[in-house]
Amino acid sequence: xxxxxxxxxDRAVETLEQATIxxxxxxxxxxxxxxxxxxxxxxxxGNDLATFPDYPAEIxxxxxxxxxxxxxxxxxxxxxxxxPGDSPDVLVAMNxxxxxxxxxxxxxxxxxxxxxxSFGKVDLQKAKCETNPLEDGSxxxxxxxxxxxxxxxxxxxxxxGLDAKSVQRCKNxxxxxxxxxxxxxxxxxxxxxxxxxxxxxxxxxxxxxxNIKVLRAGYNYADITGLFQTSYEVPKxxxxxxxxxxxQGNQALGMGLAAAGVLSGxxxxxxxxxxxxxxxxxxxxxxxxxxxxxxxxxxxxIAAVCxxxxxxxxxxxxxxxxxGPGFALKSEAVNLAIMTELPLLVIDVQRGGPSTGLPTKTExxxxxxxxxxxxxxxxxxxxxxxSPGDCFDAVIEAAxxxxxxxxxxxxxxxxxxxxxxxxxxxxEVSDLKPIxxxxxxxxxxxDFRPYRRDxxxxxxxxxxxxxxxxxxxxxxxxxxxxxxxxNYDPVNHxxxxxxxxxxxxxxxxxxxxxxxxxxxxGKVLVLGWGSTRGPITGAVDRLFGRGESxxxxxxxxxxxxxxxxxxxMARYETVLVPEMNKGQxxxxxxxxxxxxxxxxxxxxxxxxxTDEIMHRVEEILG
Amino acid sequence: MTTMNTxxxxxxxxxxxxxxxxxxxxxxxxxxxxxxxxxxxxELGRRREDVVFISGIGCSSRFPYYMETYGFHTIHxxxxxxxxxxxxxxxxxxxxxxxxxxxxxxxxxxHLIHALRRRVGIKMLLxxxxxxxxxxxxxxxxxxxxxxxxxxxxxxxxxxxxxIQVALGAGATFIAxxxxxxxxxxIEVMKRAALHEGGAFIEIMQNCNIFNDGAWADVADRNxxxxxxxxxxxxxxxxxxxxxxxxxxxxxxxxxVVSLADHAxxxxxxxxxxxxxxxxxxxxxxxxxxxxxIGVLHSRPAENFEDGIYRQLAAxxxxxxxxxxxxxxxxxxxxxxxx
Numbered sequence: 001x002x003x004x005x006x007x008x009x010d011r012a013v014e015t016l017e018q019a020t021i022x023x024x025x026x027x028x029x030x031x032x033x034x035x036x037x038x039x040x041x042x043x044x045x046g047n048d049l050a051t052f053p054d055y056p057a058e059i060x061x062x063x064x065x066x067x068x069x070x071x072x073x074x075x076x077x078x079x080x081x082x083x084p085g086d087s088p089d090v091l092v093a094m095n096x097x098x099x100x101x102x103x104x105x106x107x108x109x110x111x112x113x114x115x116x117x118s119f120g121k122v123d124l125q126k127a128k129c130e131t132n133p134l135e136d137g138s139x140x141x142x143x144x145x146x147x148x149x150x151x152x153x154x155x156x157x158x159x160x161g162l163d164a165k166s167v168q169r170c171k172n173x174x175x176x177x178x179x180x181x182x183x184x185x186x187x188x189x190x191x192x193x194x195x196x197x198x199x200x201x202x203x204x205x206x207x208x209x210x211n212i213k214v215l216r217a218g219y220n221y222a223d224i225t226g227l228f229q230t231s232y233e234v235p236k237x238x239x240x241x242x243x244x245x246x247x248q249g250n251q252a253l254g255m256g257l258a259a260a261g262v263l264s265g266x267x268x269x270x271x272x273x274x275x276x277x278x279x280x281x282x283x284x285x286x287x288x289x290x291x292x293x294x295x296x297x298x299x300x301x302i303a304a305v306c307x308x309x310x311x312x313x314x315x316x317x318x319x320x321x322x323x324g325p326g327f328a329l330k331s332e333a334v335n336l337a338i339m340t341e342l343p344l345l346v347i348d349v350q351r352g353g354p355s356t357g358l359p360t361k362t363e364x365x366x367x368x369x370x371x372x373x374x375x376x377x378x379x380x381x382x383x384x385x386x387s388p389g390d391c392f393d394a395v396i397e398a399a400x401x402x403x404x405x406x407x408x409x410x411x412x413x414x415x416x417x418x419x420x421x422x423x424x425x426x427x428e429v430s431d432l433k434p435i436x437x438x439x440x441x442x443x444x445x446x447d448f449r450p451y452r453r454d455x456x457x458x459x460x461x462x463x464x465x466x467x468x469x470x471x472x473x474x475x476x477x478x479x480x481x482x483x484x485x486x487n488y489d490p491v492n493h494x495x496x497x498x499x500x501x502x503x504x505x506x507x508x509x510x511x512x513x514x515x516x517x518x519x520x521x522g523k524v525l526v527l528g529w530g531s532t533r534g535p536i537t538g539a540v541d542r543l544f545g546r547g548e549s550x551x552x553x554x555x556x557x558x559x560x561x562x563x564x565x566x567x568x569m570a571r572y573e574t575v576l577v578p579e580m581n582k583g584q585x586x587x588x589x590x591x592x593x594x595x596x597x598x599x600x601x602x603x604x605x606x607x608x609x610t611d612e613i614m615h616r617v618e619e620i621l622g
Numbered sequence: 623m624t625t626m627n628t629x630x631x632x633x634x635x636x637x638x639x640x641x642x643x644x645x646x647x648x649x650x651x652x653x654x655x656x657x658x659x660x661x662x663x664x665e666l667g668r669r670r671e672d673v674v675f676i677s678g679i680g681c682s683s684r685f686p687y688y689m690e691t692y693g694f695h696t697i698h699x700x701x702x703x704x705x706x707x708x709x710x711x712x713x714x715x716x717x718x719x720x721x722x723x724x725x726x727x728x729x730x731x732x733h734l735i736h737a738l739r740r741r742v743g744i745k746m747l748l749x750x751x752x753x754x755x756x757x758x759x760x761x762x763x764x765x766x767x768x769x770x771x772x773x774x775x776x777x778x779x780x781x782x783x784x785x786i787q788v789a790l791g792a793g794a795t796f797i798a799x800x801x802x803x804x805x806x807x808x809i810e811v812m813k814r815a816a817l818h819e820g821g822a823f824i825e826i827m828q829n830c831n832i833f834n835d836g837a838w839a840d841v842a843d844r845n846x847x848x849x850x851x852x853x854x855x856x857x858x859x860x861x862x863x864x865x866x867x868x869x870x871x872x873x874x875x876x877x878x879v880v881s882l883a884d885h886a887x888x889x890x891x892x893x894x895x896x897x898x899x900x901x902x903x904x905x906x907x908x909x910x911x912x913x914x915x916i917g918v919l920h921s922r923p924a925e926n927f928e929d930g931i932y933r934q935l936a937a938x939x940x941x942x943x944x945x946x947x948x949x950x951x952x953x954x955x956x957x958x959x960x961x
Contacts, residue, residue, distance in 0.1 A: 044957055189955065241961030245954055255950060262947050269710050271703075289938030291945030294710050294931060299736035303703035306696070306733075310676070310707020313694055314715065318707060336697050426956070429947045465692035465708070465715050468671045473640070473686050475695025476679075485642065486687065 012230045013184065018077035019234055020085030021179060023172075024102050025094030026063050027056055027070040030172040034092075035072025036421075037176060041189040043246035043423050046236030047076035050534065051421040052084035052607070057276070057359040064118070064126030066097045078235040082534035084420065086609040090182070092175050094118060094149070097127035103138065111182070111228070112142045113175065117150035145227050149174050156217040157210055166207065170214040177218025184233050187215060240425060247424040249388040249417035250277070253347060254284030256395030257319060258291050263396065264403060264435035269294045269311030270319040271304040273326060276359040277415040278349040281321045301329035305346065309333060312342040313474075315439065315464030317399060319345040324353045324366045328373065335374045337408040338500065340474045341451075341460045344408035345398055349418045352605045361605025362415035364530050365581035370410040371559055371588070377497050379504040381405070382558040384530040385413040389424030394556065400435045405507055406459040412558070414580070416531045416607045438462065445469025450484035458503035460484075505560050514553050514562040517541070522549030524620050525572035527597070529555040529585055531607060532578050538610035543617055550617055558585070566593045574620050576600055578608055635660040637670065640690045646681060651802030651828035655749060656688055658805045659718075662812040663691075673716045676705040678725035681756045681830075682749035685720040699730025702737035705744045706927075713928040716816070719746045723764040724754050727783050731763075738792035738823060743926035745815045745822045748785055749802075753834035765834075786919060787905050789823040790898055795924040796822035797901060799916055801841055802829060807853070811918055820924040827914075841914050854917040859890035862913055870912065877909040895921045 021038065023031045032053055039051050052073040061068030075085035090111045093099035095118040106112070119134055133139060134146065153171040160167075173190075180187060191212050198208035222228060261268040272282040274297070286295045294311075298304035301322060308318030322330065327348045337344040350366045352358025370382045381401050385394040394411060402409040440448060440461045450472040451460050463470040472484060480487035481495055516525065518540055528536045533554045540552035553568060555561065569575050569589075575597040577586045583599035590597060600616050602608055638660040646652045663673065673691035677683035679698035686693025692715075696704045705719045726734045726748050737744060753771070754760040760773040764785065768777040789797045796818040798811040808826065815822035827838040836842075840850040852862035852870065860870035867882050869890040877891065894900055901919040903909055939945075 040955055044955055046957065046959070239959045241959050243952060243956055243958045245951075245956045258945065258950060259947055262945070267711065269707060271707060288945060288950075289935045290942040291950075292935055292939075293945070294935070296706070296710055296931075298703065298706075299732055302700060303706070303733050303736065306700045306703035307707035307710060309696075310694075310704035310709075311711035312707075313704070314674070314708040314711035316711040318711075332697055333700065340694075426951050429951065432947075465674045466671055466712065468669070471670050471690055471692050473689075473693035473695065475686070475693075476697055477695065 011226070011228070013233055014230050015233045015235065017079055017234070018075060018081065019090070019183065019232060020073060020075040020088045021090040021092070022071055022073040022088040022102060022105070023092045023175070024069055024071040024098035025172070026061075026068055026098070027058065028060050028063065029070065029094045030169065031070045031072050031094070034172045034176050035074055037190045037193065038179065038185070039074045039421055040193070040246055041180070041185050042074065042076040043244070044189050045185060046239070047078065047234055048081050048237035048239060048423060049074060049076040049246075049421070050081055050084040051075075052416070053419045054606070055360055062126070064095050064097055064123055066101050066127060069098045069101050071098075071102065076234055078237050080237065082537040083607070083610050086611050090179065092179065094172070094175070095127065096124050096129050096133060099133055100127060100129060106142060108141055110142050111145060112139060113145045113147060113178065115149035115171070115175070116146045117148050147178070147221075147227070152217065152221060153214050156214050160206070160210055160213070162206065162210055166210070170211050173211045173215040174218035174221070177215040178222040181219045181222035182228055182231055184231055187219060190215060239423065242425040244423045244425055246421050247388050248419060248421045249385060249391045249413055250280040250349070250419070251284055252388055252391035252424065253281050253385070253395050253413065254288070256392040257285055258288050258293060259392065259432060260396050260399035260435065261291060261293060261317065263432055264317060264399065264437050266317040266403075266437060267292050267294060268319055269296065269308060269316050270321065271296045271298050271307035271311070272321045273298050273301045273304045275301070275323045275326045277351055277418045278321045278323045278326075278347070280418065281347065281349070301326035302333060305330040305333040305344075308344055309337050309342060312337070312344050313340070313465070315462070315466070317343060317345070317403070319347065321347045321349070323349050323351050324369065325356060327366060327369060331374045334380065334408055335376065335378050336476045338374070338378045338380060339476050339479075341406045342408070343402035343406055343462070345395070345402055345411060346408060347395070347411045347413065350412060350414040352603070358605045360415065362531070362607060363580045363603060363605065364412070364414055364532070365584065365603070366412060367558065367581065367584040368587070370412060377501065379501050380408055380410055380559065381504055381507055382410045382412065383556055384558060385411065385417055386530060386533040386554055386556065388417055388420050388422050391417065392424070392427070396432070396435075397556070401507055401510070403435055403437055404459065404510070405457050405503060406462060407504065412530060414531050439464055440467070440470060442468040442470070448472070449482050450474060451479055452482050453499070458499060458506055508560040508563050511557050511560065511562045513564040514555065514568050516551045516553045516568060518544040518551035519549045520551070521571035522551065523573050524550045524617055525569060525575045526550065526552045526613065526617060527555070527569065527575050527577050528552070529558060529579070532580070535608040535610045535613050536578060539613035539617060542610070543614060548621060550621070561592075566595060569593070569595050569597075574598055576617060576620060578602070578613055578616070580607065632667070633664055633670070635664055638663050638690050640688055642687050644688050645684065647832050649831040650681070651751065651830070652682060652685070652749065654802045654805060655747070655808065655826055655828065656685065658808040659689070659747070659812065661805065662809045662816065665809060666813055666816050668716060672714070673718065674708055675718050675720060676701045676708065677720040678722075678730055679756070680722040680725045680754075682720050682722040683725060699725055699728070700733060701725070702730065702733040702742075702744065702746070706737055706740075706742045709742055709744060709928040710931060713743065713926070713932060717744050719744050721746065721748050723748065723750045723752060723762045723785070727763040727785065727788065735788065735792040738789055738794040738821060740927040741793075741795055741820050741924050743821055743928055746824065748823070748825050749828045750785055750825050751828045751830040751834055752782075752837045753830050755830050755833050759833035784905055785825040786901065790901055790920065794823045794920070795820045795922050796918070797920040798822070798824045798918045799827070799914070800824060801827045801838065801916065803842060804916070807916060814918055814921070818921060820926055850913050851916050852913045854893045854895070854915045854919060856893055856895040856918065859887050859892050861887065861890065872903070875903075877903045877912055879912065895919065898922075
């Protein structure tokens with residue numbers, strides 16, 4: 001549907017390579033929806049983009065307060081970008097709190113659009129503002145655009161017969177309409193979404209109509225009033241040819257799980273317990289029932305992983321999704337899967353810790369928990385996701401390892417990737433490699449031993465209940481080599497401990513060598529894992545482009561490492577390891593490889609910015 | 623998915639024994655239960671490959687090692703959750719769970735009640751010896767108040783659970799009770815449990831002759847037990863006693879023991895296993911001084927949780943067609959960048 005609201009204007013249009021917008025308001029102001037809509041439209045227009053939703057843990061934090069501010073940042077561009085941008089060019093602030101907490105991040109001369117209807121005395125008090133920032137000079141460095149968003153929205157809908165609360169809730173679309181005008185974006189993607197969401201799904205067509213009316217009113221308001229001297233255009237990015245969609249990390253994980261099921265011919269049985277920021281994976285895959293995908297919302301984290309283990313024992317692929325605190329509860333059960341050598345996927349979408357920590361903020365501080373957070377010597381393969389779209393490939397890879405090596409596998413994602421979005425070039429389904437699964441059959445009964453290993457992978461056979469003649473018992477007690485019978489013999493325990501270790505170490509044979517980008521040897525290697533790939537890429541590519549002796553590399557596999565890791569690291573004078581934790585990968589690199597590295601730690605609940613990493617590398621370069 | 627079948631070629635109890643030495647203490651009640659379970663499997667005509675035994679941790683939980691079926695000796699308290707996963711993956715399997723009073727009612731209490739309320743089609747056997755045996759004799763959540771053990775030298779203070787009440791409270795649709803040494807009765811309730819549509823819960827009163835000998839002396843002693851037990855049978859009046867000379871009547875909201883010398887059989891309560899309220903009446907706190915009920919206390923048909931899950935999978939396939947990765951990935955707002 002095309003919009004009749006779009007009119008031409010005779011003001012100047014400036015072409016930009018990129019822009020960053022932050023929408024900020026109360027948690028109830030609809031900022032996440034507003035940001036997502038701008039993102040989807042920009043994706044369809046053909047920009048490259050990256051987003052960063054940042055919201056409080058409280059569902060509805062006290063209105064108008066600083067801790068209650070919910071933000072959504074989107075950066076869109078006509079070239080290849082890797083992060084949601086360091087500092088916004090435009091801030092939309094729905095109230096004083098949203099204004100003051102975000103000012104420090106803005107570009108000089110940024111456009112600041114504020115809803116002046118929410119700058120009354122009480123609003124200022126709630127935001128703990130002693131003076132009105134609209135009047136006290138604190139916005140002098142910016143281009144302030146004052147709009148009576150609430151009044152104008154009410155005016156637009158005065159004849160629609162909606163209740164006051166519903167009218168009030170439409171005002172974010174007025175702001176969105178204005179920003180669409182500012183960046184010359186079409187309205188039809190959002191209008192279609194409003195029809196689908198309110199009209200068709202929620203059966204409230206009057207709300208769809210009202211929001212569309214307000215969206216167009218905002219667009220026209222910006223057009224007619226001449227609030228902005230200039231509007232902007234960010235042309236299409238030169239993306240690789242292919243079909244794209246905009247994707248969030250958790251969405252891609254869900255799709256990857258469905259794909260792992262299809263590629264292995266296994267039914268996925270996902271046991272999960274709601275936890276931020278992992279719950280969206282469960283929501284996503286609960287809609288995949290036509291894939292024969294079983295989802296089970298368990299009574300707790302422990303039951304969630306245990307149900308997955310039971311499913312794997314019964315011959316399907318068990319998966320559990322969680323975040324740090326839930327992962328801690330699962331430790332004992334994960335160890336049972338290590339001992340019984342069953343395939344299992346544990347997906348940990350990391351958040352700020354310790355304890356309940358920062359549920360909605362990102363961190364990478366579960367690495368050591370994943371590697372070592374269990375009793376006994378309990379080796380487990382650990383992989384990570386590196387961007388929203390990458391989650392799809394990562395989860396298929398994790399499933400492949402779990403099945404081929406008969407082992408639980410931990411896949412670490414994080415809140416930044418989970419909720420962040422980027423354009424994702426869709427894979428050709430026919431290019432996806434099948435995951436080979438072998439089950440012994442009744443014909444193997446004669447000489448069947450539950451712990452006789454494959455000589456290449458050291459995996460034990462996956463014999464499943466229902467197969468005549470292969471009845472056997474497994475459990476958490478130490479096993480006798482080959483027979484799998486309970487056994488406490490000291491020599492056997494040493495052997496089994498070694499075998500469990502060697503089996504996981506052997507996975508390195510299937511891991512591609514670590515690639516570097518930039519200088520093939522030289523002064524600085526920036527080595528990262530997980531979601532730091534974006535800012536590291538942005539920083540190192542810029543420095544290398546300037547002729548600096550720098551390179552970057554990104555680990556997908558954290559246990560075991562790619563075989564060439566030590567050799568790669570040795571080619572550089574300094575290895576810098578930026579991590580959103582206190583240096584956990586750095587600790588492992590030092591301990592396991594005996595190589596010195598420089599740790600760059602950030603635990604602010606926020607991802608690294610490109611500038612931060614650039615500055616640190618520049619310091620090293622001197 | 624496998625299908626369960628009974629074939630003309632009959633198996634014997636021996637076919638359900640493994641090559642592993644049974645390692646319970648001599649005289650343990652578990653031996654008798656193992657024997658009864660193997661007997662029930664034979665009488666049910668089960669194929670070994672279609673049966674799975676899942677256990678937690680504790681003396682009872684060694685059980686799977688002694689059954690020539692598929693078996694999984696898991697971790698403390700989590701057997702209901704693991705068994706749930708087995709059922710979700712393959713509902714056709716005949717899944718039995720073996721647990722104890724500590725495993726099921728203490729560390730695993732949460733999983734037990736949720737597996738029961740969900741009506742997962744698991745057949746649960748709770749061996750209740752009212753003591754922690756494998757850790758050498760601490761009181762358990764079913765130990766009587768005042769129990770003197772290593773960890774409670776001055777007597778335990780906490781009120782015990784009645785497993786039947788827990789199961790009733792959790793909404794179990796099949797609840798039965800047996801005694802370790804009463805093999806024939808045990809086999810009967812196990813067969814009923816096996817054939818019940820839905821999950822089943824059986825409490826088995828079991829002796830621990832090392833750490834809690836005489837745990838159920840009044841119901842285990844052949845000489846006196848008939849005065850302390852009542853065999854409940856659907857549709858039959860509640861008569862008990864060595865001489866079948868006693869009965870149970872409903873008075874107000876309580877049950878009361880009466881002598882048949884001065885009461886007619888027609889006055890007695892007729893057992894209705896479909897009525898959960900009747901099972902509640904037998905609980906000690908409601909009607910003190912009653913004999914222990916043995917047999918099927920409650921049974922009402924209910925859809926298995928896992929059958930509901932698969933019904934939804936089928937409905938989704940019916941509505942949307944079988945899942946296609948192409949359709950999944952290439953959906954929503956997509957766009958093409960030309961080369």
